[in-house]
Amino acid sequence: MENLPHELVSNILSRLPSRELLKNKLVCKTWYNLITDSHFTNNYYSFHNQLQNQEEHLLVIRRPFISSLKTTISLHSSTFNDPKKNVCSSLLNPPEQYNSEHKYWSEIMGPCNGIYLLQGNPNVLMNASLQQFKALPESHLTDSNGIYSLTDYASFGFDPKTNDYKVIVLKDLWLKETDERQKGYWTGELYSLNSNSWKKLDAETLPLPIEICGSSSSSSSRVYTYVNNCCHWWSFVNNHDESQGMNQDFVLSFDIVNEVFRKIKVPRICESSQETFVTLAPFEESSTIGFIVNPIRGNVKHFDVWVMRDYWDEGSWIKQYSVGSIELEIDRLMGFIGSNRFLWKCNDDELVLHEHDSQKRRDIKVKDYGKYDDSFRAVVYKESLVSLQRGK
Template sequence: MDLPEEVMMEILMRLPVKSLLKIRCVCKAWCGLIKSPSFIDMLKRYIEHENQTMISFHSNNDEAEKSLSLCLRPPIEVTWFYHRNLEAAHLIGPCNGIVCITDGMDIYLCNPATRELRKLPPSPFGCPEYYRPMTDGVGIGFDSSTNDYKVVRILFWETIEYSPGRQYQAELYSLNTNSWRELRDVILPFYHFFARCNLLFQGRFHWRAWHALAQPCDTDCILSFDMRAEVFDVIHYPPSCVGDLGLVENKEPSFVSLNDSLALILCTSLPEEHPAPPQVIDIWAMMEYGVEESWTKKFSLGPFTIGIRLPLCLWKDDKQLLLESRSGRLISSSLLPDELEAADLKEHDIFESSTLFEGRIYAESLVSLNPIYMEEAIIE
C-alpha cells in the first residue's frame, strides 16, 4: 500500500540514522526521500522521539526565520538513564560550557562542544539502616580560587517504611580530585526542589525550594549555594508574589539572568479545562543581589491565549523570552519596548512530545573534563 510522502517522512524520521542509511537501498523512492533536503532538515529539528531524549543546539543567529531552527551539529542522545524507565534526564547549568545531566541517581558532566562526557563516581557515604538516599537537588559551578569545577548534591534519607520527617545530607564533588566529600554542619530544612527551575548566577547555584520550617505552613523560597564559600543561603520572593500557601495565583516560576541581575519569571499556570484562559507573565529583577527589598517588576506580558506551559530562558541579549507552549513547541515573546503592547507569541520549528522541554543558553568552550591523570571518556 502506497503512503503519502508526508506520512512516510513522519515514519522514517523516527528511525535511527544507521537504519536510514541501510534502508536507502530498498527502493529509489525511499532513497530519494531520505536524501532530500526537506527530510534532512526535518530530521535535524526532530529532537525527541520514542525512548530518546536529545540535547539539540540552535544558533543565536540574526538571520530572520532561521535563528531558532538552524541546528548547529547532530544532537547528543541522552539515553543512559532509560533502563530505569524514568521520564528523562535533566540539564543543570551550564557553567563555562559544561552542563550537568542527571536523573537524580547518576550524574554526568558533559562538554557538548568537544563531546566529552564524564560520569561522576558514586557517593562513598552511606545512609542509616532502613533508609534509602534520594536526590532532591543538583547544582554545578566553578570555584576560581581553586580553578575547580564543583557539583553539589542535596539528598534526603527516605525511610523504607513510612515515617514522618526526613534527614538531609549535602555532598560536594570536585573535578580536580574526582571525589565527593560531605558538607558538614549544614542545616537543610528544605524539600521539593524543582529540576527545571534552577540557575547558576554569580558563582551561586539557585533552586526553587520550599522552606519546611516556615510558619504557619510551607513557603516557597529560593535556595542558593555559594560554590566558593560552600555555604547555603535563602532568598525570598517579592512579598506581593507570595501568599500563605507559597507563590500566589498558581504561578510557575523560572530563574534567569536579566541585564546582570537575578530575575524571576512568573507565569500563570494552566488549568485542566479547555480552552485555557488568557495567561499573564511577570518578570521581576533583584537589582542588588541578596537585597530582597530591591525586587523590581520589569515586565508584564500578555494576556496570551496560545497556552503557555512554562517559561524557559531569555534569548538574544535579553531581548526575547523563550517559552514552552501547551503543545510542546518552542515559542518566543519580544521584550523590546516598542513591541510589548502587541502581546504576540511566535512559534518556532523546535518541539518535543512530552512535558520535559528544557531550554538553556549555551556558549561553547574548550574546557576539558579529563585532567591528565584521569581516564578519557568521549561520546562516540
C-alpha cells in the same frame, strides 16, 4: 602568516567555532601552543560567544519514551531579524551506554563556561562543543541511621579559586522504619571534577528545616540559576504558627567557592502554591537573580517578572514588569534569557522565543517523536574549549 602579530592571530582564531578551531591545532606548533594555552581557552568563551549575540543558539535534548529510539541532542539557531531562518543540525550523539531504557536525563543545566550538567541516571557533565561526556561516579555515601532518600535537586558551578567544577546534590530524608519523610530536612553532597569524587556536606551547614520546591508543575521546567558563584533553589519554611498565616518563601543559595548556604528573603507574592507557580531565573547576563510568577491552571496568559536589583541586598526586590495577553498555546516555560526574553514550549511541540520589549517572537520547530516523546529540555548553547579531562 609568520609576520602576523600574536594578538591578531589570537583574535582571528577566536572567531572560529570550537570544532574548526581544534583542527587548527595541527597546523603548526605555534598554533597548537596558542589554542591549548589556558589564557586563550578561558578568553575564547566570552569573546567568541559575544560575537554570536545576533543569533540565538539553543541546545535541545529529547529522550523518547521507548528504548529503541535514541536520545537526540541538536543545535538550533535563528535570528530575530529573519524569524523564518531556522537552522537545525545534529550536534552530537550520546555514547551508546546512555541509550538503554534504564538511562535517562530529567534536567539539563547550564551553560557554565560552556559546560552542562545532565541530571538523571547517571549524572553527566557535558561539553557539547568538544563532544565530551563525563559520567559522575556514584556516591560512596551509604544510607545510615535508618535513613534513605527519594528526591534530589542538583546544580553546579565553577570554582575560580581552584579551577574546579563542582556539582551539588540536595537529597530529602526518609525514615526506613516508618517510611515517613523527615519534613524540612535534607542532606547535601558535593562532587569535585578535579578529584572526581563526592563528599558529604556537614549537616550544620544546611539551614534546616527548609522545604525545596520542585518543578513537577507542567507549567515550568527548572531554569539554571547560577549567579555570582552561587546555585539557587526556590524554597519555603513551614509556618507552624497559624496566626501568622501562610508559609514563608525564600531563595536557598549555595556558594560553590566557600561551600556555604544562605537564605535570601523574597517578597510575599504567592497567595497560593496551588494557583501560582514561581520560576527562578538569572537576570542581566547572570549578574543577579529574579523570578517569574505565572498561574498554574489553564494556558498561561499573564505573568509578573521580579528582579533583585542588588544581588547582595535582599531588600532590593522590585517588580520589573508584567506581561499579559500572550497569544500562545503554552505548555511550559523552558528558560529565561537576559532580562526580557522568554523561551516557551508550546502544545504543538514547538519552541517559541519571545522578546518582551520588541514583542518579537521566533518559532523553532524541533524533531517530534509524537506519543513517544518523554523528555524535552532546551537551554542556551555556548561554544567552549574547556576540557572535562583534568590535566589536559
